Amino acid sequence: MKRTSFRPLHPLRRTRPAAGSRQSDPALPLSMKTKTRSTLAALGAFWLTVAAASAAPAAAAPALGAAQNQDPLLLRGRYLVEHVGLCADCHSPRNEKGEFVRALWLKGAALPFQPTVPMPWSPVAPPIAGLPTMNLEQAVAFLRTGKRPDGTEPRPPMPQFRFSTDDAIAVAAYLKSLGK
Numbered sequence: 001m002k003r004t005s006f007r008p009l010h011p012l013r014r015t016r017p018a019a020g021s022r023q024s025d026p027a028l029p030l031s032m033k034t035k036t037r038s039t040l041a042a043l044g045a046f047w048l049t050v051a052a053a054s055a056a057p058a059a060a061a062p063a064l065g066a067a068q069n070q071d072p073l074l075l076r077g078r079y080l081v082e083h084v085g086l087c088a089d090c091h092s093p094r095n096e097k098g099e100f101v102r103a104l105w106l107k108g109a110a111l112p113f114q115p116t117v118p119m120p121w122s123p124v125a126p127p128i129a130g131l132p133t134m135n136l137e138q139a140v141a142f143l144r145t146g147k148r149p150d151g152t153e154p155r156p157p158m159p160q161f162r163f164s165t166d167d168a169i170a171v172a173a174y175l176k177s178l179g180k
């Protein structure tokens with residue numbers, strides 16, 4: 001492994017060059033410092049985007065009932081649905097301001113975007129609250145393999161998820177619990 005490629009942060013933090021002489025740090029070629037700076041800038045921009053994007057689902061998601069809130073399986077499922085799989089991005093409808101409609105959380109939506117080239121595509125994401133098209137076992141298989149019970153694959157932009165068995169069980173249990 002080329003260790004030098006991982007060094008920039010350390011010299012920057014540990015060495016204390018005289019004012020205005022940062023570029024004379026021998027451990028750090030100028031190109032690397034520039035790269036580090038632009039990487040950090042990109043990371044900053046990325047996290048701002050993430051923060052903006054994740055603010056909406058948290059506000060729109062219905063609160064779990066008291067009993068559900070005690071269940072670690074459902075809490076994990078909710079976390080995976082809302083913060084990892086981001087299922088609401090496609091499966092929850094938005095109002096005219098682009099905000100999620102709380103009462104229709106995960107109840108299916110027409111997609112607000114489309115491909116720029118011809119390709120297989122589903123313009124609608126069906127309801128997944130309560131998982132109306134699958135039983136628990138089928139849903140776990142679907143989330144683990146990306147294939148429906150009959151072996152067919154959902155059209156894009158539905159991602160072909162490959163959740164671990166434990167995660168698939170948590171997601172399926174949480175979505176089923178929304179149908180009650």
Ligand code: HEC
Pocket residue numbers: 080081085086087088089090091122123124125126128131133134148153154155156157158159161171
């Ligand atoms: C980028 C958009 C998008 C995201 C994100 C997304 N889906 Fe989908 N999903 C779709 C679309 C579109 C379909 C319909 C596909 C079709 O009809 O071929 C679909 C279909 C489904 C189906 C129905 C399968 C069937 O035919 O019965 C389930 C269940 C599902 N998604 C679950 C999820 C879960 C759970 C997540 C998050 C972990 C998720 N989806 C994230 C777009 C998305």
